[in-house]
Amino acid sequence: MARRAWHVHCQTVRRDPPRMASAFRTPGWTREAPPHPLHPGRRAMSESKPKTLVILAAALGWNLIEKHKPATKIAFRPVAPGPLSLTCPAQATLRPALPPSRHGIVASGFFHHDLARPYFWEQSAALVTGPRIWDAARAAGQTVGMAFWQQSLGERLDLVISPKPIHRHHGGIVMDCYTRPEPLYAELCADLGRRFDLFHYWGPLARAKVGRWISEATLKILARPDAPDHLFVYLPSLDYDLQRHGPDSPQAAAALLETISQIEPLIAAAEAQGREWLLTGDYAIEPVAPGDGAIFPNRILRAAGLFHTRETSKMLYPDFFTSRAFAIVDHQIAHIHVPDPANLPQVRDLLAAEPGIAEILDRAVQSERDIYFPERSGDLLLIAAPGRWFAYPWWTDPRHGPDYANQMDIHNKPGFDPCELFFGFPPPHTSQKTEKIRGTHGRAGPGHEIAAAGLFPEAKTFLDLATRLRSHLSPAS
Known part of the structure; x- marks a missing residue:
């Protein structure tokens, strides 16, 4: 965020479509399937292969489910987290189904030795190494979208939406989201009647409203005739009050119910469309020790x-x-x-x-x-x-x-x-x-399990979830 980020000028910023390197260009497709209406260079998915929805919910820990026992029909189960229970390493693990030693994301930031400076919350997909779990699906003509994941810009996808503010040189920011196709953000704002508010995404004003916007926008995307065959969405807002008040607090219980209210309509929409779905957390937040931890x-x-x-x-x-x-x-x-x-x-x-x-x-x-x-x-x-x-x-x-x-x-x-x-x-x-x-995360091992539901009930670890999802998305499976 810029130093004077609170002096905000909200407007839509127009961008030229990004130039893609040859390795990221869409390969050729079979002639049997009709063109995809949103992505004319691609072909529609075979009706024999189920579509999928993957929901990644920040801070959805098994400890939270056990403590607060939310009233929901979602059948949660515990899954061992990745070895680094942090935002970007978890998201990176799910994409190539590889551990941090191979995908390269060892925290939500890193120190660049040649430039002698730290980089946090960078958005380039090139930072995540390794083939993606959806590569085979896209090679077979299926479409894939990703909403609000870190390091998603430049990803080999058919639909992308991610916060991408413009930092003004004189201070302040232009609130905006990067989308591909470019008109998508303006269309979603028109459908929802409001813009994505960056200050609800992080900072003292961070709150559940941002998760509601993302959930409602995802419903709009799923309802489109050109919706991606496989859609990955990240819901961030459970994390905020767990860090502020701790996972055992009444505020945490309320935040969990709010997040479930964002998730349940997505699952219902997926099932109504015959989509298979996977819901998983990325890390579990533990209480901070009394005093200053x-x-x-x-x-x-x-x-x-x-x-x-x-x-x-x-x-x-x-x-x-x-x-x-x-x-x-x-x-x-x-x-x-x-x-x-x-x-x-x-x-x-x-x-x-x-x-x-x-x-x-x-x-x-x-x-x-x-x-x-x-x-x-x-x-x-x-x-x-x-x-x-x-x-x-x-x-x-x-x-x-x-x-x-x-x-x-x-x-x-x-x-x-x-x-x-x-x-x-x-x-x-x-x-x-x-x-x-009052709440923190990063440690792994027993007692730090995440909560998951939907596909792959036999999976015991987060990496196993990613590996099974890769096989599931493969047209040959």
């Missing part, structure tokens, strides 16, 4: 003289060019980058003395767990203890924080900042009080 690895490294800063107008900015160690954090996972291997023993000893850190994994152990990816993974990977999480700040005096510290800025911070879910003072500044965070 935050751990500050960059403060630890700075106090030891390993993390360097430069002072500008009394604000401390990171100096990644000269730092000997620094952390890129995402909830309960932290990637520690140590440019000179000679400093690794000192860094490891420093961090091992922090009681909130449960595990410190070197490259070899990360590789054994299928979570190490060259150039993106840290030399060390930290996993927080239960109820603890990693915060990115390196300063201790709020007056010395960089200008983005109290702003909703998801791209410049070297880590995910859940404090952006709260207002600071004065508004529209965001909070810097880590003690406000």
